[in-house]
Amino acid sequence: MKRLRSRAVAPPLHAQAPSPSDTPAWLSGWLADAFLLRTIPLDHLLPRDGLLPPESLRTFCLDARWLQAFASGALSAGTSLSAEIPFAQAAFPAVFAQAALQAGLVDSPSGGVAPFAAVVSGFLLRSGVVKGWPKMEARAFGANGAPLARVRWDLLADGVMIALFIGQMASFDLLEPAESLHFGLEPEPPVEGQKLLRFIAGPKGGAGVPGETISSAPTVTPVCRGGNGQPGNRGDHGVLRVRDLAGKLGAGLAQAHANQNLDGTPRLFTSAEFALQMVEGVQVVAFDLTAP
């Protein structure tokens, strides 16, 4: 009996700090969704009206401390014994790091448990452009011009898009979706209503990137049925003399040595090359955040 009593006092529990990989996938996955703000209600992201008025764009950085409090609250659920608290405390850094890793916010568990070493930045866009071009693309660049990894680009609410990038954005671009890749004439002066020739192929080592316009080559002016051949003249109904245009484009490319096989012999000019010449690229709108 004596011996029994002498051992009656439980020694304090010192749970071993688990490594991030010990975190169950269901937990880190759930937290990762929250870290990417997927499961955070909109009224918590924007606690008050007026933060994102119509036709506005707001840049932000993610508050890792806020996510830490969120994760702490989440981990508090289902605690029924006081002994579980030290365990949760010990496990927390690993859980946090693993969730950040799963969310793509860190590249690798560097030393295990230092999440959010990099800033996570992004923007919210509320505009009619979201409804009109829901498949537009976004990309961001850091201060040194290096592209930032995009971890989220989603419709957040009706007419609101959210973008999250690893690192501090210095500039970002919004691009028309690739489906908007369309055919037409140059829209901007001084070559409005004309076509700049695009490089197609040539011998190895030759100048020219496929698809890029050849600045040195003369432009081609399409002629419409009933038109006088001047740039911008639409003739009767703006119907192009397609065969005539294809002939001119083919001749222009041949002259610019921009449509050749690897051995320098001329390539065929077919509807594929014609399509490439007639493509008008998608519009890109660049935002520079460092500009004064």
Added chain:
Amino acid sequence: MTSRPLNTPALASPRVLRDDPISAKTVVFGQFDEPAMQSGNYLLTLDQAVQATLPQPPSDDEREAAVLPLEDNPGPSISELYRFQRKFSVLGPRFSLPAASLSAFFPPANGSGDYDDVMPHASLTESSLPWQRSAIDGGKDAKSTPWLALLLFGDGVTAPKSAAGAIGDLQIQGATPFSTPNPLPADTVSYGGRNPFILEPGSSPDDPCRFIDIPMDDFAALAPSPSELPWLAHTREVRLSAALTESADEAPGRYATLCSNRMVSATAGSWTAFVVSLEKLSAFLPADDTYELDATQWKGFGRIRLAVLAEWSFSSQTPKETFSGYLENLASESNPRGLSPLAHAAPANDGTPAAAWLAQAYSAGYCLLPHHTRLGVSTASLLRGPLLPYAPPALSQKTTTLDLSADSCVRLDPAHGIMDMSLPCAWQLGRLSALQDPLLSSSMQAWKRKQVSAAQLAQWGPTLLDGLLPDALALRAQLDEQAPLEHKETRMSARDALQKTVPLALQAALRALAADGRAHGEESGQ
């Protein structure tokens, strides 16, 4: 019958704007995607010609003599032709398209925007579809000439209204025994010209289709010439970089693209585009270069009826409603709240220190909101969400610790006595979100209990096995030997001692241990 190899596709990445690993998407254009066989009825003929000369059967005399050489004695010759014929058909879309065949339109259906000088196009999911038939009836160009064309109406050329009808409506009158709701008028030409076209197996004059009647002059103005058709269709192969494949909205694959020969004008207005079939109608198309209709072919006709395989409308708008128009408006002077970091507009600064302090808080993303504390006091506290208008310092490993409760992370500005409730709100939101997910909360409870039990067992196990358990078992055995009733109190106190010293979480583990623990205990006791 042999399929010509596809022409070398023109390789291009038309969006090389910057070297971009995130949205690298390559488009490869191809001249055409020729089907192994064009759609239509085929007659397969196999001829076997047999020619032979049989030897003359020898007469009885010769047989007896057996001297006549065979070659000098030719018999009757055979020349016969064995013909084997099979009819078969290659089926394909003809007067209507399944909805899944259409991938995309540009400009988008019902879209509005600045489409000045744009040539509309339609993408088809089946990359060989435009070449499955031909606008030319036979000849060397038939294989490379598509049968589909995109006709664009609007701005001076009134769009005909497409009507729902049946294939029989495209047939000259009297060619089908059925009466159709919209019989082809005598002055309207359609497929087959002056002769009825042949129905393919599996199709009937009753099959639904949509068609439009185009006046001759409009058709002459808009329709491409036969030699222009090949320029207006190509294939497009979309390849995605690895980074994009997961969230790609446009699936990689091969598409066929039909392009219009007409450009949208800057005039605001409504436009309608039709994908029409021109199957074997090359004789009725405008001539190459002159774009005039063949008067002989068109004699007696004033209109043409074409099957509509797809149609969509869009409208030209002012430049503001364009992609760049919208985005440039964000940074324009007329929209002062367009582009900024995510922060509230600070309340009016009246020059007091409190207002200056508040303005600073607002610039850090906070806003001041009414706060009813747990004690029933009404006050005002600062709040902000997870999105900050500035880059916060990185969390270090040391500070990444569990917040034990919502209240533990209240931040207080002692100088002004104002609380920052952002973190407690986040904590509560985390807890409520976890509880809202029944699977997560129950899994978490089980996970924590399991982990704690394991940790406790690791710690208590040696103690139990070395001392506590043998002691308890010895006591139990000792008590069992004695009369149970007399020692009830002693027995109770032993159980109490067990319960007090062994945490609740170990009850199950201990019970499990007790089964084989006796043996274990005996071993330890030795």
